[in-house]
Amino acid sequence: MRSFKTKLALGVCALAGTALVGLGAARADDLTQLIKNPANWATPLGNYAGQRYSTLSQINTRNAKELRPIWTFSTGVLRGHEGGPLVIGNMMYLSTPFPNKVFALDLNHDGRIAWSYVPKQDPNVIPVMCCDTVNRGVAYGDGMIFLHQADTTLVALDAQTGKVVWSVKTGNPAVGETGTSAPFVEGGKVFVGISGGEFGIRGRMMAYDEKTGKPIWTAYSSGPDKDIMFNPEKTMFMGKPVGTDSSLKTWQGQQWMNGGGGTWGWISYDPSTNTVFYGSGNPGTWNPTQRPGDNKWSMTIFARDADTGMAKWVYQMTPHDQWDYDGVNEMILANVPVHGKMTPALVHFDRNGFAYVLNRNTGELLEANKYDPAVNWATHVDLKTGVPQVVSEYAPGDQGADHNTQNVCPAALGSKDEQPASYSQMTHMFYVPTNHVCMDYEPFKVSYTAGQPFVGATLSMYPPKGQDNLGNFIAYDVNTGKIKWSDPEPFSVWSGALTTGGGIAAYGTLDGQLKVVDQRTGKLLYAFKTPSGIIGNVNTYEHDGKQYLAVLSGVGGWAGIGMAAGLTEDTAGLGAVGAYKALSNYTQLGGVLTVFGL
Amino acid sequence: MSFASSLIRGFALLGLLTVSYVGVAHAADATPDAKPYVVKNGDEVDMNTYKGFLYYGDECLRCHGPDGMGSSYAPNLTQALKTMTKVQFETTVMSGIKQVSNSSDLVMPAFGTNPDVVDNLNSIYAYLKARSDGVLKRGHPHHLPGT
Numbered sequence: 001m002r003s004f005k006t007k008l009a010l011g012v013c014a015l016a017g018t019a020l021v022g023l024g025a026a027r028a029d030d031l032t033q034l035i036k037n038p039a040n041w042a043t044p045l046g047n048y049a050g051q052r053y054s055t056l057s058q059i060n061t062r063n064a065k066e067l068r069p070i071w072t073f074s075t076g077v078l079r080g081h082e083g084g085p086l087v088i089g090n091m092m093y094l095s096t097p098f099p100n101k102v103f104a105l106d107l108n109h110d111g112r113i114a115w116s117y118v119p120k121q122d123p124n125v126i127p128v129m130c131c132d133t134v135n136r137g138v139a140y141g142d143g144m145i146f147l148h149q150a151d152t153t154l155v156a157l158d159a160q161t162g163k164v165v166w167s168v169k170t171g172n173p174a175v176g177e178t179g180t181s182a183p184f185v186e187g188g189k190v191f192v193g194i195s196g197g198e199f200g201i202r203g204r205m206m207a208y209d210e211k212t213g214k215p216i217w218t219a220y221s222s223g224p225d226k227d228i229m230f231n232p233e234k235t236m237f238m239g240k241p242v243g244t245d246s247s248l249k250t251w252q253g254q255q256w257m258n259g260g261g262g263t264w265g266w267i268s269y270d271p272s273t274n275t276v277f278y279g280s281g282n283p284g285t286w287n288p289t290q291r292p293g294d295n296k297w298s299m300t301i302f303a304r305d306a307d308t309g310m311a312k313w314v315y316q317m318t319p320h321d322q323w324d325y326d327g328v329n330e331m332i333l334a335n336v337p338v339h340g341k342m343t344p345a346l347v348h349f350d351r352n353g354f355a356y357v358l359n360r361n362t363g364e365l366l367e368a369n370k371y372d373p374a375v376n377w378a379t380h381v382d383l384k385t386g387v388p389q390v391v392s393e394y395a396p397g398d399q400g401a402d403h404n405t406q407n408v409c410p411a412a413l414g415s416k417d418e419q420p421a422s423y424s425q426m427t428h429m430f431y432v433p434t435n436h437v438c439m440d441y442e443p444f445k446v447s448y449t450a451g452q453p454f455v456g457a458t459l460s461m462y463p464p465k466g467q468d469n470l471g472n473f474i475a476y477d478v479n480t481g482k483i484k485w486s487d488p489e490p491f492s493v494w495s496g497a498l499t500t501g502g503g504i505a506a507y508g509t510l511d512g513q514l515k516v517v518d519q520r521t522g523k524l525l526y527a528f529k530t531p532s533g534i535i536g537n538v539n540t541y542e543h544d545g546k547q548y549l550a551v552l553s554g555v556g557g558w559a560g561i562g563m564a565a566g567l568t569e570d571t572a573g574l575g576a577v578g579a580y581k582a583l584s585n586y587t588q589l590g591g592v593l594t595v596f597g598l
Numbered sequence: 599m600s601f602a603s604s605l606i607r608g609f610a611l612l613g614l615l616t617v618s619y620v621g622v623a624h625a626a627d628a629t630p631d632a633k634p635y636v637v638k639n640g641d642e643v644d645m646n647t648y649k650g651f652l653y654y655g656d657e658c659l660r661c662h663g664p665d666g667m668g669s670s671y672a673p674n675l676t677q678a679l680k681t682m683t684k685v686q687f688e689t690t691v692m693s694g695i696k697q698v699s700n701s702s703d704l705v706m707p708a709f710g711t712n713p714d715v716v717d718n719l720n721s722i723y724a725y726l727k728a729r730s731d732g733v734l735k736r737g738h739p740h741h742l743p744g745t
Contacts, residue, residue: 079671079703096704123698127707131660132671136637381642404738440738444652452712457654460664460738561663590668 025366027286031141031185032271034088039542041087041550044137044182045420046498046539049269049333052422053499054540058547060502063556064516064525067596070548073111075591076106080535080556082418083137083182084496085593086145086160087541087550094552095143096591098126098133104162107543111595115162121151125173127366128199128451131558132179132533136266136418141185141210141407148192154188156213162594170194170206175450177201184267186276188289189216189308193263197281197326200258200454205267205278205302207309217309219278221261221297222247228297229309236313237365251295258448260284261298265328265418269306273361276306277333277346282325286412287443287456288397294319299331300329301348301356303363313363315386323377323441324412324457325352330420336428337479338366349421349432351414352388354381358479369481371416371474372434374409374464385414390477396441396457404442411439411461413558417494420537424499425480427519429484430476431505433493438464463563465468473507473545475522485522491583494559496537498549508534508551510559511586514596516549530594533587535559555583555592633731634684634724636745640735643728650725651739653718654657655707665736666729673679679730687723691715 005152029460034042038055046052059067075081079097085105086093091114092105102117126133129150139146146163152171155164164547170192171177176199184191190208194201208214219229225244226480232244247256262281269276280302282297299318304311318325332347338357346360353375357367368381368388378388392398397407421432439461446456463470471489476482495508499519504514510533516526518558539551562583636644654666661672668674679687695706709715714722715722728734 049643123696123703123705124707126703126705127661132669133703218649350614442652442655442738444656446714449712449714452709453657453660453713454706455660458652548615556670561660562669 002125027063034140034281040084040089041539041541042088042140043184044139045082045266045330048186048269048271050266050330050420051332051334051425051563052497054421054535055425055501056540056542056547058501058542059499059500059504059549061504061518061525063598064504066598067516067526068530070595070597071111072595073593074536075101075103075554075593077554077591078589079554080134080534080560081552081554081591082134082557084537084539084552085550086138086140087539088140091159092139092541092550093140093159094593095135095138095147097554097556098129098150098432099134100145100147101137102138102145102157102162104145104159104576117147117157117162119149119153119155120369121149122173122227125151125178128173128176129178129180129195131561134557136180137182138443139183139185139190141190144210146183146185146190148181148183150178150180152179152194153178154179154183154190154192154213161485168208168213168215175199175201179354181264182266184269185210188271189306191267191276193265193267193278194210195262195264197260197264198453198455199446199451200260200284201262202257202259203261203263203280205263205304205309219304219309219311221263221300222251222256222259222295224248228311229304230311235311236426237315237361237580239364241338242314242413243477247296250296252292255284255291258284258454259295259298261300261538262326263328266324266330266420268331270331270333270360270533274306275303275312275360277301277303277331277360279327279329279331281328282321282324285342285446285454285456286324287401287445288322289443290445290456295321299325301327301331301346301358303360315358315363315365316354317350317354317356319387320397322395322443323352323408323415325350327351329416329418332421332423333360334423339479345422345478347430349416349430351417353410353415354375354388355476355478355481367478367481370473371432371476371483372410372436374436374438375415376407396443401444402442404440406440407438407465408441408462409438410435410458411437412441413437413492414462417558419494419535420496420507421497422497424505424519426499426501426503428479430478431499431519432474432476433476433495433497433507434472435492435494436463436467436469436471436494437461473517473522475519486596487517487522494535494557495551498538498540500540507537507548508536508538508553510534510555510583512549512553514538514549514594528596531592533559533583549596552591552593555587556587607708620649633727634720635734636742637728637733638742640733641737642651642742643734643739643741646721647724647728648739648741650691650721653714653722657712657715658722661706666726667736672704675726676730679726684723688719691719691722717722
């Protein structure tokens with residue numbers, strides 16, 4: 001206890017030039033205060049609401065063209081670098097793919113390594129990580145840095161020294177459970193989810209005591225009410241109580257035990273209702289004919305009491321998934337006009353191509369519109385029932401096993417994957433990095449073996465017919481439910497977006513460009529080609545009175561699947577030579593942090 | 599699970615005629631130099647090869663990429679099979695690979711306990727060999743009627 005407080009005091013002193021009144025009083029407020037100071041980037045998504053917005057305005061639409069790289073840092077790791085750096089005072093913290101190194105860089109000394117942490121992990125975990133060995137970043141709280149390692153070790157590191165304060169195992173890699181997501185810290189707890197949807201795991205959200213690593217609650221995505229922490233009378237779905245056995249009723253036999261519903265995405269938090277929000281992923285096996293039912297609560301948005309874990313409301317976006325449209329993408333909390341009415345909204349750009357707007361206090365579904373015109377698997381979502389109107393022609397389950405369902409949009413990687421969008425408090429618009437990819441999907445029967453892939457489908461991916469861009473960066477207006485503007489990109493945009501009070505939006509591209517555009521128009525203001533493709537998230541911070549943008553490059557992840565040779569044959573007959581070209585013609589592997597300034 | 603029962607399961611699954619399957623498999627096993635696949639017009643294949651395409655997508659694609667062409671983290675198998683024997687291929691799939699050092703973190707899991715792989719190893723090999731030999735184009739092949 002005493003030592004923690006000392007470290008906290010040190011941390012506060014380090015925040016030169018920032019007024020943080022009353023920080024010493026309550027430690028639980030530590031992070032809240034750090035988030036309020038825009039000089040920091042204190043949580044993976046910038047704030048509790050997951051907005052990825054900064055009020056910093058030194059870099060703005062007028063001077064963005066004068067941006068330049070100021071310093072760079074190689075992580076020494078080759079594979080896909082998702083996530084992004086945290087900045088707390090004069091220290092920057094970042095993590096790498098397996099072996100999950102953590103670096104603390106001293107901003108007072110040109111990014112000198114203050115400490116590093118390299119865990120010793122069994123490399124057998126590598127092949128049970130779905131698609132590359134990514135890690136989506138670290139979290140800060142109470143003078144500690146929290147990392148969820150590939151082998152599901154959740155470790156707390158002293159933010160000043162890098163020494164291990166505590167560590168705990170959250171899962172079992174032998175059955176395909178792995179750690180890839182960034183932990184989330186709030187109210188003295190560390191929240192962490194689990195990956196392994198392609199291995200028949202049983203997804204769950206877990207809360208640990210920030211000080212000791214002691215488990216506080218675990219809430220599964222599927223199973224009996226007790227396991228999923230539902231109150232049949234009080235947990236709401238579409239305005240009604242869910243009733244008893246709401247999950248069990250939607251699975252055949254014991255299939256829920258390999259029910260998937262991984263929780264590998266982002267977490268956000270609303271202090272006014274003390275609620276955490278997150279999503280669950282695909283149900284076990286991609287073969288829909290093998291698992292009849294709605295498969296609840298896979299593909300679901302959960303609103304849970306942060307202290308008890310009890311579910312307040314749920315909403316399942318893709319009942320009985322047939323496409324691998326995981327529901328884990330970020331939940332952005334914003335008070336915005338929806339159809340002209342100011343709303344406490346939760347906005348979620350789902351893999352399935354619909355932008356969902358819900359009242360985050362009640363779970364009421366207000367809007368679900370396509371944010372990529374190519375989306376064709378469903379015509380619309382019924383706002384009364386919450387159920388998508390599936391188009392049979394594009395439903396592999398309707399077509400049956402051993403039938404190749406063609407031209408389904410979006411592809412399994414979704415209209416957007418984990419790459420988080422940004423909400424601008426300036427324009428009240430959402431800035432969304434998207435994939436523009438379709439697929440053929442053929443399901444077939446598979447068997448479950450612990451620790452082995454449990455997929456049961458094969459797929460081919462390509463751009464929508466007649467088009468040659470695999471991605472777009474869009475501005476989306478939830479008030480009208482429409483796309484305001486759309487910047488086409490030759491490859492999927494697999495980088496988390498940033499918006500700032502300077503009127504800029506920033507994102508990275510798979511071919512390695514860091515791009516800065518005008519929030520109002522999408523007009524390109526600045527671009528710089530970093531050493532490798534960008535699948536990391538752009539963050540911003542201020543140090544010594546100067547604003548910086550920081551981003552990790554290092555191509556890989558699911559995006560790396562088309563890296564070697566492109567997604568399809570590069571034939572003249574198909575036209576669109578650029579899009580079919582292999583990404584390897586543009587960029588190679590390698591993790592590098594690039595920091596930009598004026 | 600016995601080999602016989604899993605084979606039967608495989609037949610039931612794909613609605614195959616036993617005779618035709620054995621015919622193809624036999625041809626592949628009897629003479630090592632014989633092609634383990636039948637490919638016509640670049641994208642029409644026998645059922646055994648087609649099955650290989652499916653199970654490749656199920657078990658291998660997430661790392662080795664579409665059409666066996668590799669990814670940013672796993673090698674191109676259409677190249678690898680140019681020099682690899684069938685026995686080497688089988689050993690690698692069953693036992694896995696571990697090359698971990700300061701500069702490499704290549705780990706392939708052992709699929710020896712996975713019946714979907716073990717029972718379909720010949721099919722997966724036939725598909726990848728057809729890709730590697732350059733006779734089968736990229737993309738989703740069609741299966742030849744009556745095979």
